[in-house]
Amino acid sequence: MSKQLTDVEDVLEGAVKKHGLSVVPLLQEIQEHFRYLPEEVLRMLSRKTGIPLIDIYHAATFYNSLSLTPRARHQISVCAGTTCHIRGGGKLIEEIFQLLGIRPGEITSDGEFMLETVNCLGCCAFAPAMVVDGKYYGNLNPGEVREILNALRKKAVS
Amino acid sequence: MKIVVQMTLNGLRIDVDEGMTILEAARFYGMNIPTLCYLEGLSPYGACRLCLVEIGMPGQSKLVTSCTYRVEEGLVVRTDSEWVIKRRKMLIELYLATCPSSKVIQDLASKYHVTTVRFTPWHEDCILCGLCVRMCAEQMQGKAIGFAHRGSNRRVTTPFDKESEVCRLCGGCMYVCPACQSRCQGPQEEQPVCNACLNLQQPCLDYFEDKMCFMDPCVACELDANREVKAKRRP
Ligand code: SF4
Ligand code: SF4
Ligand code: SF4
Ligand code: FES
Ligand code: FES
Numbered sequence: 001m002s003k004q005l006t007d008v009e010d011v012l013e014g015a016v017k018k019h020g021l022s023v024v025p026l027l028q029e030i031q032e033h034f035r036y037l038p039e040e041v042l043r044m045l046s047r048k049t050g051i052p053l054i055d056i057y058h059a060a061t062f063y064n065s066l067s068l069t070p071r072a073r074h075q076i077s078v079c080a081g082t083t084c085h086i087r088g089g090g091k092l093i094e095e096i097f098q099l100l101g102i103r104p105g106e107i108t109s110d111g112e113f114m115l116e117t118v119n120c121l122g123c124c125a126f127a128p129a130m131v132v133d134g135k136y137y138g139n140l141n142p143g144e145v146r147e148i149l150n151a152l153r154k155k156a157v158s
Numbered sequence: 159m160k161i162v163v164q165m166t167l168n169g170l171r172i173d174v175d176e177g178m179t180i181l182e183a184a185r186f187y188g189m190n191i192p193t194l195c196y197l198e199g200l201s202p203y204g205a206c207r208l209c210l211v212e213i214g215m216p217g218q219s220k221l222v223t224s225c226t227y228r229v230e231e232g233l234v235v236r237t238d239s240e241w242v243i244k245r246r247k248m249l250i251e252l253y254l255a256t257c258p259s260s261k262v263i264q265d266l267a268s269k270y271h272v273t274t275v276r277f278t279p280w281h282e283d284c285i286l287c288g289l290c291v292r293m294c295a296e297q298m299q300g301k302a303i304g305f306a307h308r309g310s311n312r313r314v315t316t317p318f319d320k321e322s323e324v325c326r327l328c329g330g331c332m333y334v335c336p337a338c339q340s341r342c343q344g345p346q347e348e349q350p351v352c353n354a355c356l357n358l359q360q361p362c363l364d365y366f367e368d369k370m371c372f373m374d375p376c377v378a379c380e381l382d383a384n385r386e387v388k389a390k391r392r393p
Pocket of ligand 4: 082083084119121123129
């Protein structure tokens with residue numbers, strides 16, 4: 001068995017020891033390790049525990065906090081609503097591209113950042129706006145975006 | 159030992175075993191209540207709401223789903239009151255708009271005299287009744303299909319939308335599906351209601367606020383007298 005597969009086994013073993021057959025805690029634990037729920041791991045979980053795969057899939061698609069596709073550690077949502085667009089939202093997106101090399105919908109290759117655009121964050125008074133990991137930032141200019149993201153990057157490195 | 163409770167069903171005093179649902183009791187006594195998400199042998203699900211009945215004394219009555227509500231001592235049930243039939247017809251109209259290609263739903267429309275659809279049909283091929291999921295899990299020991307996602311994206315599928323490894327191709331899921339059987343004249347997308355076998359609407363309802371007999375199909379007591387009564391009540 002390859003090294004990687006043994007790791008997966010260990011993760012599953014530990015998760016089952018801790019949570020028994022409770023699907024949601026099991027999935028949360030798996031997601032913590034892999035940052036998402038890889039299909040193959042869920043299939044292994046089903047074989048290991050006897051929990052029908054469809055029940056696992058049901059839970060995995062039901063909860064917003066669980067994801068079947070890779071997620072980045074930091075989620076950046078830049079507002080592309082009308083107000084933010086007029087007040088320079090596009091420049092923020094350009095700045096992020098310069099800094100991280102990702103366009104909306106993309107993830108950095110190290111899995112650290114994901115960028116997406118949203119249609120109006122509901123705080124047009126502070127346009128242009130963005131949300132990073134659930135935290136709102138308004139009245140932004142590209143320099144500030146650079147500062148915010150650089151701070152997160154430093155944290156990731158240390 | 160079985161415990162028996164006494165209840166009133168459409169004015170009839172009856173004895174039923176404790177633990178039965180209103181639906182089971184009504185069917186046992188030959189009163190038909192329409193259902194979409196219930197099937198004998200599968201656990202009740204309470205999702206389609208078509209099996210609504212009115213319980214309690216007039217004035218304090220409420221509607222409950224008969225497939226999930228258990229009988230109790232002194233319970234008063236009306237399976238075909240004016241209120242119930244109005245709601246039932248509304249539900250059938252909604253299901254018609256959801257899935258006009260289904261024979262089961264078209265038949266219900268004709269049987270309960272639903273002749274118009276005021277909603278724009280959106281042609282789903284599934285009404286999320288969950289019968290297939292329960293059939294697979296409870297009778298076929300399959301666990302091959304289930305619900306996934308939620309809200310307006312909720313649907314029945316296999317894990318990862320891929321061919322199932324545990325499905326035995328028994329066909330049980332399709333057999334029970336109310337949406338799978340196409341209406342006799344085909345989907346006819348431009349016409350959401352078929353009504354080719356429309357039944358007669360019960361004129362007794364306008365007069366007594368309850369159906370007066372359980373003829374199936376209703377023969378509508380084609381009496382002029384009733385028509386006059388109807389004209390009086392609904393000018
Ligand atoms: S055909 Fe497959 S999915 Fe359908 S009931 Fe049978 S085992 Fe379940
Ligand atoms: S596929 Fe058919 S049986 Fe299954 S939930 Fe949809 S309508 Fe019901
Ligand atoms: S046959 Fe007559 S009494 Fe019976 S349900 Fe029809 S209209 Fe009412
Ligand atoms: S347009 Fe950006 S917050 Fe409304
Ligand atoms: S049959 Fe009772 S809710 Fe569907």
